[in-house]
Amino acid sequence: MSKGITDIPELDMSQSFMMGLAYKQFRTLANQQLAAEFDITLEMLGALRVLAHLGEVPQQTLCDRLHRERSVIKRLVDNCIKRELIVAHKSEQNKKARYLSLTDKGREVETSAQKSVALVVDDFYAPLSGDERELLLSLCKRLIKEDVLLGAD
Numbered sequence: 001m002s003k004g005i006t007d008i009p010e011l012d013m014s015q016s017f018m019m020g021l022a023y024k025q026f027r028t029l030a031n032q033q034l035a036a037e038f039d040i041t042l043e044m045l046g047a048l049r050v051l052a053h054l055g056e057v058p059q060q061t062l063c064d065r066l067h068r069e070r071s072v073i074k075r076l077v078d079n080c081i082k083r084e085l086i087v088a089h090k091s092e093q094n095k096k097a098r099y100l101s102l103t104d105k106g107r108e109v110e111t112s113a114q115k116s117v118a119l120v121v122d123d124f125y126a127p128l129s130g131d132e133r134e135l136l137l138s139l140c141k142r143l144i145k146e147d148v149l150l151g152a153d
Helices: 015-038 042-054 059-066 070-082 104-124 130-143
Strands: 086-090 098-102
Touching: 015 042, 015 104, 042 059, 042 070, 042 086, 042 098, 042 104, 059 070, 059 098, 070 086, 098 104
Parallel strands: none
Antiparallel strands: 086 098
C-alpha cells in the first residue's frame, strides 16, 4: 500500500486540501525565487502584471482584477511604492480615487520577474503533461466564483 501525503485518509482524499497544499507549495517556491532576485512577492508580481497590461488605473481596478479586498491591495501597493515599482497620484476629477502606474523600474522588474517565475512554473508542473496542465487550468476556472473576494491569507 502506498503511503499518503499526510497519512490522514480524510485529508489525502480531499480535493480542497490537496489543491490548497499544491498552491501553498508553488507560492512558497515562487516567493523564495522572487524575494531572492527582486525583493518582491508573487502577489506583488500580480499587481505589476495588471499595471503592465492595463496601464494607469484606479487602485479599485487592481482590487477588481486580482479579486482581493481593498485593505490587502492597499498594503500591497504601499509595499510596491516603497520599492519604487509603482507610483500613485490623486485624480483631478475624483479626489478620492488613487491612480496607479508602473515606474520604469517596475516595468523592468515585471519583465524579468515573469521570466524567473516561468522557470518555477515549468519545474513545478513538470510532473504533468501539457494536456494535464490545460485540464487543471480549465477545472480551476470552472471552480472560481466571480463574486468572492480574497482577503489576506
